[in-house]
Amino acid sequence: MDSSIKIMSDEELQGINSALEGGDLCAAIEKLSESLKDLENxxxxxxxxxxxxxxxxxxxxxxxxxxxxxxxxxxxxxxxxxxxxxxxxxxxxxxxxxxxxxxxxxxxxxxxxxxxxxxxxxxxxxxxxxxxxxxxxxxxxxxxxxxxxxxxxxxxxxxxxxxxxxxxxxxxxxxxxxxxxxxxxxxxxxxxxxxxxxxxxxxxxxxxxxxxxxxxxxxxxxxxxxxxxxxxxxLSLPNISLPVLEKKRQALRKEIWKWAIISSALATVPIPGLSIYCDVDILVNAMISYQKSFGLDQNSIEKLADKFGKCVSELRSVIKSPIVLQEINRELIITLLTRRTTGGLMIVEYVRIIPLLGGLVAGGVSFGIIYQMLSGFLKEIAEDAVRILMKALESPH
CATH class of the missing domain: 3.40.50.300 (P-loop containing nucleotide triphosphate hydrolases)
Incomplete structure (x- = not known):
């Protein structure tokens, strides 16, 4: 983990820990959800x-x-x-x-x-x-x-x-x-x-x-x-330079922790099927937002191709992530989730971020799955965005 990246503000940490100390799991989830909605609100x-x-x-x-x-x-x-x-x-x-x-x-x-x-x-x-x-x-x-x-x-x-x-x-x-x-x-x-x-x-x-x-x-x-x-x-800036793309990656990376903690907390609620249902929604929403932020949806690629006088197929040819080239929906995510058999192995390293969450995420497979899948997809899509930008800026031979 990169210790230089602060995943939550002191105010956010205090609010979440206060809710957990009071035994109010719903309040803790709500505070995390509000933090994630800040990007939209x-x-x-x-x-x-x-x-x-x-x-x-x-x-x-x-x-x-x-x-x-x-x-x-x-x-x-x-x-x-x-x-x-x-x-x-x-x-x-x-x-x-x-x-x-x-x-x-x-x-x-x-x-x-x-x-x-x-x-x-x-x-x-x-x-x-x-x-x-x-x-x-x-x-x-x-x-x-x-x-x-x-x-x-x-x-x-x-x-x-x-x-x-x-x-x-x-x-x-x-x-x-x-x-x-x-x-x-x-x-x-x-x-x-x-x-x-x-x-x-x-x-x-x-x-x-x-x-x-x-x-x-x-x-x-x-x-x-x-x-x-x-x-x-x-995140609202146009994808016009490598530094902009890197800054977007860093900003979105901080949100992954919050999604993973929400998933882990929901996994403790004794309602059959709730955790997997919510995990699917979390992954769909987050991955679509990554695609939007990096301009790798079809409309954005077409605009980029037009701006630099390239063919859409030429830009799409450098995309390596198999997910980016597909429609991101619940069916796709469910298929991806069925291929995952483990995911909580890394958790012990991360629970120190919010000590009171130790009881929630220790052995929490949901946390690991969400964290791994979103981290992997963010890495892939950020690299694809760099490749597309470099291809767009490439001088014709």
Whole structure:
């Protein structure tokens, strides 16, 4: 076991142990179930703002893993298209909403009073975009957000266009790293001139989100968000880089323990067939959620193939897990369970995590089966997601 991975918060452990000390098994199961449902229920509201024409709507689509032409995507254009704060719900995680806010400084949304007019209190954090130097409106907005004790992040958009223009103008002396540093330093200096002395500027291309500073920005947001919102944020990200896939694997791995403990607890309830019935449901729900998070359902693979100009069959050819290629349903899981004859052998190593659960899981085959099957499937599907991404990014011969 990787000791660096904290499977439960101190608050969760305290609640579960308190319930068990009181002899209330149902309360302990309920607390674990509530923790697992956080991924589906905890709201995350992301505000995308900045001046008109900075690419806000395109970023809203990119961060949701969508193209500008898909049904349900934010409307984009060369002129300001957003007239009111517009919510865009994540297709796979409906508790995640990306808000496309009107351009600050437009006639209907002047800088003074902007936050009040867009109802600032509902957002978890703000991403302030600029396609040039950050201007007075951006700086005033950042100061107002800070005064209201909210997080904000600066993103310099359309970096790909700047690089392309520089390549044309400086054919002999073009150096991508130097130009990116010039852009970054110029943005930071404009913010310092406006009175914001401690700031980071992330350089992004919304057409190629996996490039430049996206992973650095993801790291920063991950550190700043509370744990529950952090996990849903990571899982909602598009599968555009190997670090993103690894972070998703780590987030989902922590949930396996909770599923296994619930299964073990249910196994102690003296109702014939209840344990196996619940185990099937646990496995179906968890495996489908893994498939969704890693983008290995048919629809997601088709979108990835279209994005990178590949054939769906070409991407599917690198999948090695036999489960991923099938429809995950109760019949499949029951078939898999019948092949398992043991599963509780590893338990002694893990009961120390929640000492009071020792009586439940000692020799509890349910715990071992759920843990082994979900761990094995998570490993397989995470590896398949890496193989598909690498195949999608592969240059044509």
């Amino acid at each position: 905890v709201p995350l509201n992301i505000a995308i703002t900045g001046e008109s024409g900075t690419g806000k709507s395109t970023f809203v689509n990119a961060i949701r893993g969508m193209s500008d032409e898909e049904i349900g995507s934010a409307k984009t254009g060369v002129v300001e298209t957003t007239k009111l704060p517009t919510p865009y719900i994540h297709l796979q995680y409906p508790n995640v909403t990306v808000w496309d806010l009107p351009g600050i400084g437009t006639p209907n949304f002047a800088a003074d009073g902007y936050l009040k007019s867009v109802d600032f209190s509902r957002y978890d954090f703000f991403i302030i975009l600029s396609s040039e130097r950050f201007k007075k409106n951006d700086i005033d907005l950042a100061k107002a957000i800070h005064a209201m004790d909210k997080k904000f992040y600066f993103v310099r958009s359309k970096v790909d266009s700047d690089l392309h223009a520089s390549m044309i103008r400086r054919k002999k002396t073009f150096n991508e790293e130097n130009i990116l540093n010039e852009i970054r330093n110029n943005c930071i200096q404009s913010l310092k001139d406006g009175g914001i002395t401690e700031c980071k500027v992330f350089l992004l291309s919304f057409l190629e989100l996996n490039k430049f500073d996206f992973d650095e920005m993801r790291n920063t947001l991950e550190k700043d968000l509370p744990e529950q919102k952090r996990n849903i944020f990571l």
